Amino acid sequence: VMASSVKKFLSATLFEYETQKVIAISSYKIGLIYRGIQMLIVTYVIGWVMLREKGYQSFETVVSGVTTKLKGLEYTNFTEIPSIGDRIWDVADWAVPPQMNSAFFVTTNVVITKNQSQTTCEEDKDNKWHAKCSSDSDCIKGHVHGLGWGVRTGRCLNSTREEGLRICEIYGWCPTEQDVLPLGEGKILMTRVQNFTVLIKNSVEFPKFGVKRRNILSNMGKNYLRGCNYRPDHEMDKYCPIFRLGDIIKYGQAISPETAKQVWITGGMVAIDIHWECNFDYDEEECKPDYKFRNLEDGHVGRGWNFRHAYHYVEDGVHRRTLVKAYGIQFFISVTGRGGKFDVLNFTMNLGSGLALLTLATVLCDIIVLNIMRKRKKYRQAKIDK
Numbered sequence: 001v002m003a004s005s006v007k008k009f010l011s012a013t014l015f016e017y018e019t020q021k022v023i024a025i026s027s028y029k030i031g032l033i034y035r036g037i038q039m040l041i042v043t044y045v046i047g048w049v050m051l052r053e054k055g056y057q058s059f060e061t062v063v064s065g066v067t068t069k070l071k072g073l074e075y076t077n078f079t080e081i082p083s084i085g086d087r088i089w090d091v092a093d094w095a096v097p098p099q100m101n102s103a104f105f106v107t108t109n110v111v112i113t114k115n116q117s118q119t120t121c122e123e124d125k126d127n128k129w130h131a132k133c134s135s136d137s138d139c140i141k142g143h144v145h146g147l148g149w150g151v152r153t154g155r156c157l158n159s160t161r162e163e164g165l166r167i168c169e170i171y172g173w174c175p176t177e178q179d180v181l182p183l184g185e186g187k188i189l190m191t192r193v194q195n196f197t198v199l200i201k202n203s204v205e206f207p208k209f210g211v212k213r214r215n216i217l218s219n220m221g222k223n224y225l226r227g228c229n230y231r232p233d234h235e236m237d238k239y240c241p242i243f244r245l246g247d248i249i250k251y252g253q254a255i256s257p258e259t260a261k262q263v264w265i266t267g268g269m270v271a272i273d274i275h276w277e278c279n280f281d282y283d284e285e286e287c288k289p290d291y292k293f294r295n296l297e298d299g300h301v302g303r304g305w306n307f308r309h310a311y312h313y314v315e316d317g318v319h320r321r322t323l324v325k326a327y328g329i330q331f332f333i334s335v336t337g338r339g340g341k342f343d344v345l346n347f348t349m350n351l352g353s354g355l356a357l358l359t360l361a362t363v364l365c366d367i368i369v370l371n372i373m374r375k376r377k378k379y380r381q382a383k384i385d386k
């Protein structure tokens with residue numbers, strides 16, 4: 001009994017061969033569905049995974065550095081406005097600070113307060129909401145208001161800037177700033193800023209592939225660089241690394257022309273994106289940058305931007321300064337991109353998983369044949385032997 005049950009067990013497990021049974025169904029309908037699904041999967045694997053997403057390559061993102069150099073000249077001839085006067089503004093006057101990491105600032109409008117020194121004067125009338133007084137007792141000596149211009153001396157003065165206003169005297173940088181744009185609201189002082197240019201130098205590296213590239217291409221000579229301007233539709237000039245600031249705003253797709261104009265008057269933010277999409281299966285000389293611009297201003301409350309900076313000097317032994325409230329445009333530069341190259345591992349993995357998808361066609365057709373089609377009973381009998 002023992003021997004026969006062992007023999008039975010062995011023949012049921014070890015000594016048994018299983019083979020697939022093939023059932024051919026001739027039906028236009030199921031044949032078409034089957035080939036259709038196969039076609040879809042093959043198109044997806046070749047068209048999308050391999051060609052479009054470059055599934056045969058391995059990728060690496062860029063490592064990069066950026067520097068900028070600005071050029072441009074502004075001339076203001078307003079002798080009737082003493083703080084501005086008849087003067088030339090070169091890059092050392094309007095680019096503050098002179099260098100930044102991946103960014104630059106261009107002054108478009110200024111409020112200048114000349115000849116300030118540390119002494120006593122009336123508080124600015126814009127601060128009357130906290131510095132207004134009717135008698136000396138309202139101005140507490142030694143009080144410092146965080147939003148004022150100085151420490152109170154304890155005296156209440158008649159304002160020289162606004163009729164009928166009495167305001168506390170302060171000790172600080174005097175005379176205080178009068179915060180009014182020199183040409184009035186909505187007027188731009190530096191009308192030539194749009195013609196200023198910036199040279200952007202960008203070096204990138206793809207360490208995995210050992211490739212270094214620059215946005216100043218090897219076929220650009222010194223003369224070309226001196227004269228070219230970036231133009232997106234031009235064959236050669238779309239790689240010119242010198243940009244007119246007016247063009248950057250123009251290509252930046254402002255929300256509206258109004259906003260674009262506003263940016264010049266009250267300042268704003270603009271982003272420049274340098275994008276490198278490189279295929280090192282081809283000549284690396286073909287690896288060139290692509291420039292994109294975006295105006296980040298949306299034109300609502302608190303729009304624009306400005307900040308104050310000062311130039312200090314000593315005159316007759318007195319420490320003096322010129323205070324500048326600068327309105328302008330802050331440009332941010334970002335570098336993105338990736339390089340790709342043929343890679344056996346990525347190729348076989350994507351091809352393998354693509355081929356495996358083909359079984360999906362069989363599974364789907366089985367479901368249709370065994371459950372949906374009219375002759376499903378017959379097919380099921382033929383397919384499953386019990």
Ligand SMILES: Nc1ncnc2c1ncn2[C@@H]1O[C@H](COP(=O)(O)OP(=O)(O)OP(=O)(O)O)[C@@H](O)[C@H]1O
Nearest residue numbers: 069070071072196197198199222225226227242243
């Ligand atoms: N913002 C800019 N607009 C137009 N041309 C520029 C600008 N910045 C630089 N260039 C020109 O590009 C070239 C390369 O500039 P780079 O700063 O490397 O050299 P440079 O001789 O020190 O420049 P420069 O002395 O003219 O400032 C020079 O011919 C320079 O005049």
